[in-house]
Amino acid sequence: MEKQEYLNLYHQMVVIRLLEEKVAELYQQGKIGGFLHLYIGQEAVSTGLISTRRPEDRVITAYRDHGVAINCGLPAGGIIAEMLGKATGVSGGKGGSMHLADVEKNFWGGHAIVGAHLPLAAGLALGDQYQGNAAVTICMFGDGATNIGFFHEALNLSKVWNLPVLWVCENNQYGMGTAVERASAVSEIRRKADGYGMKNAVADGMNLMDVREVAGKMMEEIRAGGGPQFLEIMTYRFRGHSMGDPERYRKPDEIRKWEENDPIGIYRKYLVDHQIASEDELNAQDQSAEKEIAEAVEFAENSPEPAAEELFKHIYVEE
Amino acid sequence: MARITMREAISQALWEEMERDERVFILGEEVGVWGGTYAVTKGFYDHFGPKRVKDTPIAEAAIIGAAIGAALTGLRPVAEMMTINFAFVAMDHIVNEAAKLHYMFNGQMRVPMVIRAPGGGGRQLGATHSQTPDAIFAHFPGLKVVAPGTPADAKGLLKAAIRSEDPVLFIEHATLYQTRGEVPEGEYIVPIGKSTVQRPGKDVTIVTYSKMLELSLKAADELAKEGIEAEIVDLRSLRPLDMGPVIESFKKTNRAVVVEEGWPSYGVGAEVATRIYEQAFDYADAPVKRVAQKEVPLPYNRTLEQMALPHVEDIVAAVKEVL
């Protein structure tokens, strides 16, 4: 990796962190409505993972999608505008926090029904296989999603049809208030892929470099026609499931322990220790990220609401 | 009688039925340790324990399917869908199993279960999480569908549902949980399949249920200021549908407006209007009007979402059109 690329990845993680802190504030001010699921603590997962993709590779995820959107190159302004329900939002203000997408950037959306996007991912990969495109579909989902039928149907199908999909489980230890071992027959989630004869691996989601290395190798094998693979990434959400989570299911101690493994801190230390970047250079990244978010918020807040006629647009394709 | 919220009324009915009958148990996502996504089962886990308050994996088909199986053995499961939108994941088990087994096996099997499912729009949850698909579920013979609009009816209908020998879908409206009303303490049953007049009047009949009852009552207040007396019939159950009070009212007023939150096409309003024509055509002085959601998936943007939902003014306007 070139130095600039290392710095870009750091920058992306800081942008995600700042964006999430900012939208939490906007939510508290009543400017964002509905559900808001923050990605704080999980930044290294999608930043490391998506750093291994080529532009032709597709990405699809669940409703915890803000970070993924940043990594896919969606502008922070358009993301925040979407959460504010503005016309300039990436989904025109009709989707909200859970439904960010930018098809031109090959980001096929946040999806709010748990597990429902996994069969879609199989279909995206089928589209590429059918048309002879050498592209991989990256499909991200939570630990909780591995207990729903969609997951099993999609994994099985992808293997039977040898589809180019990288299945990525973000194991943040909980689905809402339910710990993995209370909901899943096997707590080592990647073992589920064994049931479908699918190659699988685990990565440390607090460590961007580990995610990048493990995912990168898998992406290459899938791209070469090796069929689907399964990656479990161990991580933790530092905040509640969504805004307003009463958090009765985990102890402050547990959260504190994980917070000591801050993925941004770990990556920052890595860059300094390996003399890839200096503290000054990283501070400069922090500042530029802050500026970027401040500008994004300003853009979003000053953007217009969608016009009334938008309500009836896009129900069907206009021909 | 105590004045309590809809949430408390539902919670009370569940609690009392679980105390009364050992066979009643709850299963669903986050119903236990979390205390229910809408806090309806708060305190249940500590009191009744994990055997009777079962947290499940995110697996709606398995939740409903397992509830059906348990019901076949004589238990009385109350399965919670975190929202009614997720019931689509379990659609096969609801319509092809729960609603069919008793009939298909010639009465040998019984499915005495309840599915509790909050729904409704207006909270900026986006297209997949804001639906009011009540009419879809009311389409299937074999499944009973109730949707209370007051705390008292919520308590009485839920108790009736739990004691029913048939599967009952109990639809709650997520924006009604804080609504307060008088609720009888202890044993109180509202029979399934009985409509009721919630406000008497002589000029026009408003037929409605669930959340739209609240809006219709407000509309009636508005209309009263202009000297128009609307009679409000609350369906309470969508299947079986009790047209008695509707027809009786229509024969008196000769005009009707049907108000529902869901989409009008193939909906509750369509059904009720048709039955009015079938049963009381000669009494009609004007075509029956429907007030319903605009035919769009609900958008996230607050203003657009509100544009799509029915409001008090829409009801008032519809009444004036039929007068």
Ligand SMILES: Cc1ncc(C[n+]2csc(CCOP(=O)(O)OP(=O)(O)O)c2C)c(N)n1
């Ligand atoms: C089919 C369905 N059931 C339930 C829900 C409600 N729900 C939203 S997120 C969630 C937990 C998902 O947990 P996990 O897959 O681990 O993802 P995480 O939130 O931890 O990122 C639940 C139960 C839903 N959206 N869809």
Ligand SMILES: [Mg+2]
């Ligand atoms: Mg999780």
